[in-house]
Amino acid sequence: MTKKTDLKGDFDTDSPPIHTPAGMADPAAPTGRSADGADIAATDMSAEPSSRTESTQPTFLGGREGKLEGEVAELKDRHLRLAAEFDNYRKRINRERAELTNRAQASFVTRLLDVLDDMDRLVASDPATSLPSLREGLSAIDRKLWKELEDAGVERIDPTGSPFDPGQHEAVSTAPAPDRSRDQQVSATFQPGYRFKGVLVRPARVQVYSDQGQH
Numbered sequence: 001m002t003k004k005t006d007l008k009g010d011f012d013t014d015s016p017p018i019h020t021p022a023g024m025a026d027p028a029a030p031t032g033r034s035a036d037g038a039d040i041a042a043t044d045m046s047a048e049p050s051s052r053t054e055s056t057q058p059t060f061l062g063g064r065e066g067k068l069e070g071e072v073a074e075l076k077d078r079h080l081r082l083a084a085e086f087d088n089y090r091k092r093i094n095r096e097r098a099e100l101t102n103r104a105q106a107s108f109v110t111r112l113l114d115v116l117d118d119m120d121r122l123v124a125s126d127p128a129t130s131l132p133s134l135r136e137g138l139s140a141i142d143r144k145l146w147k148e149l150e151d152a153g154v155e156r157i158d159p160t161g162s163p164f165d166p167g168q169h170e171a172v173s174t175a176p177a178p179d180r181s182r183d184q185q186v187s188a189t190f191q192p193g194y195r196f197k198g199v200l201v202r203p204a205r206v207q208v209y210s211d212q213g214q215h
Contacts, residue, residue: 108148108152111148111151111152112145112148114144115141115144115145115148118137118140118141118144119141122134122137122138122141125137153196153197154194154195154196154201155194155195155196156192156193156194157192157193157194157195157203157204158189158192158204159186159189159193159204159206160186160187160188160189160206161185161186162185162186163184163185163186164184164185164186164206164208167200168193168200168203168204169186169193169203169204169205169206169208170203170204170205170206171206171207171208172190172205172206172207173207173208174207174208174209174210175187175188175207175208175209175210176209176210176211176212177209177210177211177212178209180211182209183209183210183211184208184209184210185208185209186204186206186207186208186209187206187207187208187209188206188207189204189205189206189207190205190206190207191204191205192204193205
């Protein structure tokens with residue numbers, strides 16, 4: 001007679017069930033739910049700081065931009081004021097310089113008026129006046145005129161006997177040199193030159209000695 005196997009003895013069906021602590025996910029439970037069926041909310045720890053940064057950054061940049069725009073506007077205004085002041089200063093200096101030049105010229109003309117008066121008196125003199133008297137009158141006028149010119153800074157250039165200087169003299173002709181030592185020396189002055197306060201106004205027109213291999 002066949003003996004029946006007792007399976008109940010091999011597997012204890014009365015073993016106590018395994019309890020999962022509250023809040024801990026059950027490995028067998030679906031993802032995102034705890035063992036007791038409650039949903040587990042995934043928390044992103046970096047979400048809140050990021051949102052705060054994004055919300056404050058535009059405010060910070062806006063304030064900085066407004067400050068820079070104010071500073072730029074102030075600098076532009078200051079630049080315009082300085083440019084206007086410099087333009088007024090330049091105009092004033094030019095005006096004062098022109099006034100000084102005009103006063104200096106007027107003073108010079110005033111000094112020449114006496115010379116012109118003397119010239120008019122000489123021209124209006126009696127035709128019977130002797131030639132020596134006319135010559136003496138002209139000489140006096142010439143001396144007075146040159147005194148005023150020299151006081152104003154005019155200098156006459158008569159380089160006769162001096163070495164030829166192309167920067168001060170204009171050679172219009174040459175002449176044979178009496179000896180080699182006088183080569184390139186001014187032999188005669190046809191027209192004197194003039195300097196005004198050290199600046200050449202007109203070069204002297206001269207004749208120059210030239211040795212030309214004669215000695």
